Amino acid sequence: MSEAIVSLRGVSKSYVRGKQSVEVLQKLDLSISRGDFLALMGPSGSGKTTLLNLIGGLDHPSAGEVVVGGQRIDQLSSGALAQWRSHHVGFVFQFYNLLGVLSAEKNVELPLLLTPLSKAQRARHVATALEIVGLADRAKHKPSELSGGQAQRVAIARALVADPTLLVCDEPTGDLDRKTADEILGLLQTLNRQHGKTIVMVTHDPKAAEYATHQLHMDKGRLIEQSANA
Amino acid sequence: MKYLPLIWAALGRRKPRTILTGLSIAVAFLLYGMLNAVNVAFNNGVEIAGVDRLVTTGRYSITQILPYGHEAQIRSLPGVEQVAASNWFGGYYQDQRNFFPQFAVEQEAYLSMYPEIVLPAEQKQAFFNTRTGVVVAKTLAERFHWKLGDKIPMQAGIWPLKDGGNVWTFDLVGIFDTANPKDRSQYEMMLIRYDYFDEARQFAKGTAGWYVSKIKNANEAGTLAKQIDALFANSPNETRTDTEKAFNQGFIKQLGDIGLIIRSILGAVFFTLLFLTGNTMMQSVRERIPELAVLKTLGYSDPLVLALVLGESLLLTLIAALVGLGLATILLPGMAAHLPGFSGLTITAQAAVAALGIATLLAIVVGLPPALRAMRLDIVTALSGH
Structure with a gap:
């Protein structure tokens, strides 16, 4: 069995809404191996995105341990967690979340501004990331000048550019047509297989889940089924 | 960055x-x-005021005129070097919009007290020799295209001529500059001879608007100011003497x-x-x-x-x-x-x-x-x- 890059032990997460406390995740244990491509599935409100946020260091659990890349991130302060995210996690969102005022290359450069790299070094990394996602010729275009698929590729390039340990994708094809979605999923698969990136992807789409190496089904804050794709 | x-x-x-x-x-x-x-x-104007110059005005207002006899009494004080009677002329050239300060001054004493006013020697002499002569700032001469020898008709704002006329015709005999070009705006004025002004005006003859005194020691300004005012205490024409800086500040405050x-x-x-x-x-x-x-x-x-x-x-x-x-x-x-x-x-x-x-x-x-x-x-x- 390969090394676990993500390990969750007894993780619970609850939110207070009004006077009620809603438990979104309940004493959840999970281990994700380095090089996995995991599809997190389940109905709305099952806790998929909350789990993804905990793995990506965007949120703190109410109880339990979250270890990513050998580091316990549930105990990190907000500042330390921000620094940790910049080094270890790349995020891909359903609606791309690119900055509309910046060109594709400037969007991709954003995570690198947090590093000590020189301008020339940053430019080289950006060019490589755009090359990987097949958008080298769209570097100067603004998000409004790109199609949905192209915008999502830029978002993937942005997630990749700092060479993170983990790629966290929240419904990356939720806003795309079937054909474009297949292209994006194919790209994620390539990143997993050829570049060894560990990917955790939330999706509602069973077809999208087929691109992953493993599937994990959730309901009411619990893991109910885990399976490996052929 | x-x-x-x-x-x-x-x-x-x-x-x-x-x-x-x-x-x-x-x-x-x-x-x-x-x-x-x-x-x-x-x-x-306040900043460039001379530290060794005092200004004596009427006790209650700058508009209160003072007898000409005050000058000799002020000059009699041991710490006073020179005194010059001065008066606001308050006219304008051709149009009321062409307003600029004009002062009737005792020319020789005044110019020696203000070394920052730079006037060529021959023009200074012409001013001393010509009763109807005036000297103006270079900036004014440029603005109104005046040249030496021009006759300048000034419309009286306060002081009519003794024949009732309102147009004073002066001879331009000098154009002065300031020692420091930065001070030009503060000396953008016309100087008229006090003796001619006093003789030709219709009323208030033998009076002055204020007196400027040059003192020997600037450190004694406060003491001398008190001594000058003491000369005229309890008289019908009491005075108020300040340093030129305080006077300028007070003048500006009159505008608000x-x-x-x-x-x-x-x-x-x-x-x-x-x-x-x-x-x-x-x-x-x-x-x-x-x-x-x-x-x-x-x-x-x-x-x-x-x-x-x-x-x-x-x-x-x-x-x-x-x-x-x-x-x-x-x-x-x-x-x-x-x-x-x-x-x-x-x-x-x-x-x-x-x-x-x-x-x-x-x-x-x-x-x-x-x-x-x-x-x-x-x-x-x-x-x-x-």
């Missing part, structure tokens, strides 16, 4: 709004630049506290600007909450996000302030051309530094609330659109 393109791009998100806000700030600083220059010009008026206007302008710019910044951040959440997701720390939003506010305000001050610098010479006595209107380095300080403060005050909001943004909540 590497974040500058990001800050600049954020300002370009809503270009019309940014431009309009920038223009509002620029206009405020244009106003600041111009009013400040006027204030400085007013105070220049210019500094206070200017500060009040600018205070109101900047107070309004606070709300306008503050609202724009708040709106700008409100619209960009998802974008700011993405930056934080990528690992931008809370202090960095705060700095980026404050940087936007600072960049916008400083650029607009520089535009405003630049416009003021361009417009001031034109404004000065229409304001006699203000030919040296300029934005001083001190005023420019103060303006940049105000701009920085403004940027912080209006930028801090939205910057704090951005800093405290909860990523999960912001990304979920709540």
Whole structure:
């Protein structure tokens, strides 16, 4: 069995809404191996995105341990967690979340501004990331000048550019047509297989889940089924 | 510096709004630049006043005339070197808009007391020899295209001629400059001979508006001022003697506290600007909450996000302030051309530094609330659109 890059032990997460406390995740244990491509599935409100946020260091659990890349991130302060995210996690969102005022290359450069790299070094990394996602010729275009698929590729390039340990994708094809979605999923698969990136992807789409190496089904804050794709 | 393109791009998100806000700030600083220059010009007269000169006026008002006999009594005091009677002429040339200061002075004593007034020797002599002669500042001569030998008809504002006429015709015998070109605006005036003025005027003969005294020791100014006033205490023509600086300050105060008026206007302008710019910044951040959440997701720390939003506010305000001050610098010479006595209107380095300080403060005050909001943004909540 390969090394676990993500390990969750007894993780619970609850939110207070009004006077009620809603438990979104309940004493959840999970281990994700380095090089996995995991599809997190389940109905709305099952806790998929909350789990993804905990793995990506965007949120703190109410109880339990979250270890990513050998580091316990549930105990990190907000500042330390921000620094940790910049080094270890790349995020891909359903609606791309690119900055509309910046060109594709400037969007991709954003995570690198947090590093000590020189301008020339940053430019080289950006060019490589755009090359990987097949958008080298769209570097100067603004998000409004790109199609949905192209915008999502830029978002993937942005997630990749700092060479993170983990790629966290929240419904990356939720806003795309079937054909474009297949292209994006194919790209994620390539990143997993050829570049060894560990990917955790939330999706509602069973077809999208087929691109992953493993599937994990959730309901009411619990893991109910885990399976490996052929 | 590497974040500058990001800050600049954020300002370009809503270009019309940014431009309009920038223009509002620029206009405020244009106003600041111009009013400040006027204030400085007013105070220049105070600053250049001689420390060894005293001015004696009527005790209760500068408009209270004093008997000519006062002059000899003032001169009799041991610490007094020279005395010159002076009077406000208050006329105008051709049109009331062509107003500039004109003083009737005892020419020889006056010019020796004001070495900063530089007049060629032969012109000075001509002034001493010509009863109807006048000398004018170089800037005035240039403005009205006067040359030596010209006859200058001055319309009387206060003092008619003894034959009832209102037009005094003077001979231009001298054109003076100042030792320091920066002081030109303070000496933009016409000097008339007191003896001719007193003889030719219809009334108030044998009186003077005020007396200027040159004293031997500037350190004794306070004591001498008291001694002069003591000479005329309990007489029908009591006096008030001040240093020339205090006199100039008092003269300016007669027009009102210019500094206070200017500060009040600018205070109101900047107070309004606070709300306008503050609202724009708040709106700008409100619209960009998802974008700011993405930056934080990528690992931008809370202090960095705060700095980026404050940087936007600072960049916008400083650029607009520089535009405003630049416009003021361009417009001031034109404004000065229409304001006699203000030919040296300029934005001083001190005023420019103060303006940049105000701009920085403004940027912080209006930028801090939205910057704090951005800093405290909860990523999960912001990304979920709540």
